[in-house]
Each structure stands twice: as C-alpha cells, then as structure tokens.
Amino acid sequence: MPDNPLAPTEEETTPAESSPVSPSSLPDSAEELSGAQKSAILLIALGIETASEILQHLNDREVEEISVEIARMRNAPSDLVEDVLLEYRDVARAQSYVAQGGVEYAREVLQEAMGPDRAEELMMRVEAAMEVSAFHLLQTVETDQLTNFLRREHPQTAALILAHLNSRKSAEIISKLGEEEQEEVMYRLATIGNTSPEMISDIEDVIRNQLGSVIGAETSVAGGVDKVAEILNTTPRSAEKSILDALRDRSEELAASIKNRMFVFEDLTEIREEDLQALLMEVDQNELALALKAASDELKHTIKRNLSERVVEGLEEEIELLGRVPVSEVEEAQHSILQTAQEMEKQEKIVLSRSAEESMVG
Template identity: 60%
Template sequence: MANATKQQAQEVPEMTQHNMTGAQKAAVLLIAMGTQAASKVLKHLRDEEVERISIEIARMRNVSGDVVEAVLLDYRDSAMAHDYIAQGGLQFAREALEAALGPRRAEEILMRVEAAMEVSAFHLLQTVETTQLVNFIQNEHPQTAALILAHLNARKAADIISNLPEELRTEIIYRLATMGKTSPELLRDIEDVIRQHISSVFGAELSASGGVEKVAEILNSSSRTVERAVLEALRERDPELATSVKALMFTFDDLVHISDRDMQRLLTEVDQKDIALALKAASGELKEKILRNVSERAAQMIQEELELMGPVRVRDVDEAQRRILETAQRLEEQEEITLSRNSQEMVI
C-alpha cells in the first residue's frame, strides 16, 4: 500500500504558479498561514468552497518553495489592489500599481481583481480559458467579437486570434482596426450575450474604442507567424490600414534602432541560446548590431552556434524573438531602456 501511494504521488505533475487552479492557490495560501489562521479564514467561506479547498490541501504534493512564494506575492499584490480601489477607485488603483509594479504586472493583477469584483462581464472574460473564449467568439458576429477583443488584455486577445481560423481572424481584426467609440447601450447588449453564456450578472456602463492602436498592441503580443499573417491579410484588404497598424508596432527588427547602451543592457537579460535562435531570421544590420554589443568571446560563441544550428522551425525562431521583445518591453517599463522605431529620434 505504501509503495502504491508513493508511486501515485510520483505520477502527479509538479505544480507551478501557472498551472494551478484557484482552489490550489487558496490551499497553498492556507497551508502557509498555519492551522490557526487558516481555520479563521475557512469560517468565512461557503461550504462548497471549504470542500474544494480541503480536497486540494489533502492532495497537495510537489509544491516548491518558489511556488509558495509566488502565491503569497500574488495574494499580497491582489490585496494591495483591493486597498487602492477602496481608496480611490479603479483608475487610482491602476496608476498606483503601475508606479509600484510596472504596467504589465499592474494590468495582470487588475484583470483578476476586476473579475472578482464583478465590474463587468467583459472583465470576467479575462479569467476564462482561451480555448473556451475561442469557441465562444467563433459563434458570434465578427463585430461582436471585435468589441470583446477591444476589452481584453492584449496578451489574452493575442492568444485568441492565434487560435481563430484565418478568414475569421482577418475579418475580426479589420473590424477592430476600423472601430471607433462604442455606445454604452451597444456594450450593454454585448454584455447580455456574454451573460447568457457565463451566467453572470453585472451592471457597469462602459465605453470602449478599438482602432489601429488596439490591433498594434495585440499583434505586438502575438507570435511573428500570426503577426505576419494578419498584416498580410489586412494589406490585401486595405493597404493603408495595414500601413497604419504596422507604423504603431514595435517588432524584433525595430531593435536595430535602439542605442548601443540600451542594446547592451538588454542583452545582459537575454539567454544566449535565444539570441542565436532569434538571429537565424534577423536582418544583417540587426545581427551586426547585436554581435557588436556583446563581448568578443560571446560574439564568437553566438556565431559558432549559428553555424552548427542547421535548419530550425520558424515557430522556434518566432518564440525566441518574442521572448527577447518581452524582455525589452519589461526593461522599458522599468525605465531602464528606451525603445524607438526611429533611429533619428532626438534625445536630450
């Protein structure tokens, strides 16, 4: 029996912060709090919630110290967001969190907090699995789908369009790019559609705008494969619109325009294997700039890795370039580097 139990435990996949359910995170939090404090918390939960969390506590295995720390930090950030909202509302909370944690982390926290507070049906969608949202959007009118994407976090929207059929994806992106301000009445109608599918009741009035800025933001969070496919489809349908979207995007190739100092700072944060893989499809100018801004030994190693690499999947190159771009965007949010698409941009 002991051996069977041990074998079963080994078959349970290791938990990470990203693959845990809400009940599992609650279980980790309560375990970390200790029995006395946890019992006080459980008194305030519904019976079904206590049951779900208790089951997860009983099942809890393979939880590393890093995961426990991440869950505790997540709880702290969420509590901070609730406190800021209580002080001055959502906008105040957003500004305070951005100042403390950066725009991207602030947006991730507020997505969950707003959904928990039931601010709107649109915000609840932020927490729905991507596959479920894809199925939902595929059955809606493209204009409705565009309105929903306009409300979603750019990364969430990018995940969705990456999984849509190409023809539908192009139609939705076109409508999103050409969308202006939307009336609160229409948004309430769309919320009614969402409520029918997720059985939630919300009552906030919202106004939202799509436009080329939103499309550029979404494509910046998409893979290069999706980015190219969407821009090509837009170019065939409306060349001027495609040009407008492209002008607002910051792509991997645009890194050629950042300063040498900023490039050096960026490269200290990037895995050397990602650099070699990303350079497989980079322009000669960008390749030369990157190799110029690493040590002679590092440049030699990157060159050797490129020569030995052989054929690689386009998807792997796209992912490496995306990881480097995400690092660059994080450093810009922390005001450590400046990203610019224009090498002539003046600085003082």
C-alpha cells in the same frame, strides 16, 4: 480566479509617490484597514510564490497600491492578520455561494449560517466586488473556450471583447481563428472608437448568458490601430502577414498605420545602442542564440557589436550547436525578446521607437 474582494476601492486609490515609502502604523481593528492594507496583509501571509501568482491577475493600479502598502508594512499583529484572513475566507465563501445559485441564494445561505446582520455585511462586499467589468473576468476564461465563444458572435462583438483582453491572450485567440474571421475581426478592432454604454451593456449581457460571468458596467473601449499592432506583435509571423495583407486589401492607409505602430524583431537595428545594450543584459543567451538563427546579417552584426568579445564567442558557439531548428521555435524566441523589450519600454527603461533619435531633445 475571482477578483480580490479586499482590493482597494476607487476612493482609496491615489497615485503612489515615486519617493521611498515610509513605514505605516496599523490600526488595532481590521475594520479600520483600507482595502489595500488588507490585501497587503493577505499577500504577505500567503507567501511570495502565491502572492506573485495573485498579483498577475490584478491591474497596474491595484498592484501599485498594494505594493506600496506591503513596502510600508512592518510586523502586523497576529490577531489583526487572523481577522483579515477570516474576512477573506467569509467573502470568498459568499462569492462561491453566488456562483452556485445567484445573489439571493447566497444571501439566504449566509443568513442561515451567521445571522442577518453579518450576512448583509458580507453581501454588500460581494456585490461591490461584482461590479468588476466582465472583460476583466474574461482574462481567466480558457483560451479555447473563449475562442469558440467568439466564433459564434458578431465580428464587432468579438472585436470589442478582444480590445479588453491583454495582447497575449488576444493573439492566442486570433491565431486560432480562420483567415476570414481574422481579417473581419482585426479590421473592426482597428477601426473601433469609443463605444456607448448601451452597447457595452448588451455585450455584457451576451457574456453573462453564454459564459456565466457576473459583471458590472463599462463605458468605453481601448481599441484602434494601437491595439491591433500590439496584438500582431505577439501573433505568429504567418498569421501576422496574412492579417496585414487582408487588411491592406480593405484599406492601404489602415494597414500602413498598423504596420508603422508595430515593432518587429528586425527593428532592433533601429533603436539606440544604449537601449539595445540594456535589453541584451536582460535576455537569456540561449534564447538570443535561437532568435538569431533566422535574423538578418545586419541585425546579427548590430547585436554582436553591442556585446563583449567573450559573450559574442559564446553566442556564436551556441548558434552553431543549435543545428536545424523549427521556425516556430525561432519565432517564439524572437517574440519573447520583444515582450521583454516592450515591458522595459513600459517601465521607461528603454525607448523602442524607430525614430527614437528624432524624438529626443537636449
């Protein structure tokens, strides 16, 4: 999906206050609206289901800014809504022309269709939207296509690209690579540091040539052991083990550093009881039963100790009814619960650190 041309600009984005937002008065003209306000109007007009799908493709800052505007917004005048929708249609149409034949082709078509002034105004918006990083656009490329592309590239290039993808997509790609490829790419990802603009530019050229992405500039990359640990947390257990073993052969210290940053299902025994209870409230009982099929007795005991007797009875019955299940299904359930836990930690609802008690101060 193309990046939202109505998303807030850097100048328009400041951290949202945590206090309740107050209603905002809207200007009479769409030209006076901020990018975040236009996006809010667009998402409201599209409805909850479509809006939710679109928000999944935006970064946290964009989601926060647009959500604040949605919360502030009351009834927008129908003519203002219509102007925003027409603007989005025009910009989206211009972007499609760029995809078909490039910037100059799009400019010529638009000049023919709506005159030079309006065409130039639209092209300025489109060219601004095109300044989005290639790595952000890669999130929309099919996993198989991206995997095949990375197989043909140098491991360092593959590592840099994986560092920019979300962990779930990176894990899917890693699981499709051969063992030697996994080892090489993950080692380079773990040892990556800040990357020069020149190298990033070279990689953007590779992506542009191979995948046809329209991209802009980027200056650094968030790689390192934290990124590898995050990816391995969502990688199938067999692949996780083989990658860690291979990295250990190269560097005991590096592998240990990655392992220490990983949080696996059995580590739920190490977190505070109040955090475990908060997590269990968010987990589906059927999924929990499946995840516990291959759990240690210690973890089963810890979880049951933090559930009511009635829930424990239902859980034990559910586990018994499951019978024999594939290991892959059990691992998938465990990964799903861990992802819920990690999302709750990002929202500062729980703490997952194995040394959480030690890091607390009174």
